[in-house]
Structures are given as C-alpha cells and as structure tokens.
Amino acid sequence: xxxxxxxxxxxxxxxxxxxxxxxxxxxxxxxxxxxxxxxxxxxxxxxxxxxxxxxxxxxxxxxxxxxxxxxxxxxxxxxxxxxxxxxxxxxxxxxxxxxxxxxxxxxxxxxxxxxxxxxxxxxxxxxxxxxxxxxxxxxxxxxxxxxxxxxxxxxxxxxxxxxxxxxxxxxxxxxxxxxxxxxxxxxxxxxxxxxxxxxxx
Numbered sequence: 001x002x003x004x005x006x007x008x009x010x011x012x013x014x015x016x017x018x019x020x021x022x023x024x025x026x027x028x029x030x031x032x033x034x035x036x037x038x039x040x041x042x043x044x045x046x047x048x049x050x051x052x053x054x055x056x057x058x059x060x061x062x063x064x065x066x067x068x069x070x071x072x073x074x075x076x077x078x079x080x081x082x083x084x085x086x087x088x089x090x091x092x093x094x095x096x097x098x099x100x101x102x103x104x105x106x107x108x109x110x111x112x113x114x115x116x117x118x119x120x121x122x123x124x125x126x127x128x129x130x131x132x133x134x135x136x137x138x139x140x141x142x143x144x145x146x147x148x149x150x151x152x153x154x155x156x157x158x159x160x161x162x163x164x165x166x167x168x169x170x171x172x173x174x175x176x177x178x179x180x181x182x183x184x185x186x187x188x189x190x191x192x193x194x195x196x197x198x199x200x201x
Contacts, residue, residue, distance in 0.1 A: 009167040010077045010179040012158060021071030026057060044111035051107060055096055062092040067184035078184035082176045086184075091175055098171040102152020106145035114138045 030053060033039070034046045061069040067078040067087065079087050087095075109115055115138060125131070156170040166178055 008180050008182070010075075010181050011167055012161045014075050014077060014181070015072075015157075015161065015179065018069070018071040018075040018077055021074055022057070022069050023071075025070055026054065029053070043116070047107055047110045051100070055093065055100075058096045059089055059093040062095070063087055063089040065184075072179075073183075076181055076183060077179055078182060079177055079179055080184065082178050087177055091177070095171045095175040095177060098174055099153070099156065099169070102156065103149040106142075106149045109141055109145045114141065 030050055033053070034050060058069060061072075062079045063086075066073055067080060072078065079092070081087060081091075114134065160169050160173070161167045168178065172178060
C-alpha cells in the first residue's frame with residue numbers, strides 16, 4: 001500500500017463521455033418517436049415528451065440494479081448515496097430535475113408562439129422573403145435561453161466536479177449522491193443496496 005486514497009469518484013471526462021453515449025442511444029429513439037411517427041403533431045408537446053423520455057431514462061436506470069444508465073455502464077460508472085446505499089427512483093428523479101433546471105426557460109420559450117417564428121426563419125431565408133422584427137426577436141431569445149441553459153448546466157456540473165474532492169456536482173450535493181467508478185451489484189436482497197463494487201484506477 002502506498003498510502004494514497006483510491007480514486008473511486010468519477011471525474012468530468014468520464015461523465016461527459018457517458019453522457020455522449022447516452023445521447024447517441026436516445027437520439028435515434030426520440031427522432032423516430034417525435035418526428036418520423038405522426039404521433040405528436042404539436043411542437044410544444046414534442047418538447048415536453050422529449051424531456052419526459054430523458055427524465056424516465058435517467059431516473060429509471062439510475063434506480064435500477066445497474067445504478068447507471070447504459071452510457072455510464074459502458075464507462076464503468078455507477079450512482080449511489082453518499083453512505084453507499086442504493087438510490088431510489090424518487091431521489092434519482094429529483095436529482096435529474098435539479099440537473100435540468102437551467103434548461104427550463106428555454107423549454108418554456110419553445111412552447112410559445114414566438115418560437116414558431118424561429119422555425120419559420122430558415123424557410124424565409126431560403127425563399128429570400130422579408131424577415132420581420134418578430135423573427136429576429138425569436139432568434140435573440142433562443143440564443144439567450146439556450147446559452148443560459150448551457151451556462152447553468154456548466155456551473156451546476158462541470159465546475160463542482162473539477163474542484164470538489166469527491167467530484168460532486170450540485171445535484172449530487174443536494175441529493176447526497178456520489179458517482180463512482182466500478183460496477184454496482186447487490187450480492188443479496190437483504191443487504192438493501194449496499195454497494196459491492198470493484199473500483200478501477
């Protein structure tokens with residue numbers, strides 16, 4: 001033993017790669033569900049359903065026997081309570097909601113009539129038709145809300161993970177969870193989700 005603390009907590013880059021993998025998994029499903037199949041004609045409804053799918057995906061997998069989404073499973077990451085216990089669906093759900101809070105203004109904006117003007121903008125440019133002040137206002141609001149959502153998520157996730165000892169994002173701190181390296185498993189049901197993981201360097 002060299003006296004060093006094992007590096008059991010998941011850092012930023014592993015988390016980022018796992019998120020990219022999850023996005024690659026979900027994107028084709030959402031695209032077919034929302035844009036290929038004629039099930040949801042209203043754009044605002046598409047946004048709501050899309051977020052609901054993301055919500056159920058993360059909360060469901062993080063409270064499953066894996067304690068991880070497929071992307072995190074591939075990257076050998078898992079989510080537990082700070083005490084080492086299993087995360088319930090309710091806690092995983094609240095954790096995702098806290099993570100997604102910065103995107104709420106953008107999601108609300110996409111449900112407004114003004115956002116429809118933004119959708120029209122590429123068609124107007126292609127047709128070389130006049131662009132109205134409403135179209136420009138829609139573009140500015142989209143940039144403001146989307147950049148704000150991105151900045152908020154960076155503040156909630158990237159910076160705390162980089163600068164905290166246990167690499168905890170804000171939603172980890174509030175929900176008292178930790179993202180660790182390894183595989184989560186329950187050897188028996190009687191252990192109530194206490195972790196048995198083989199950590200990786």
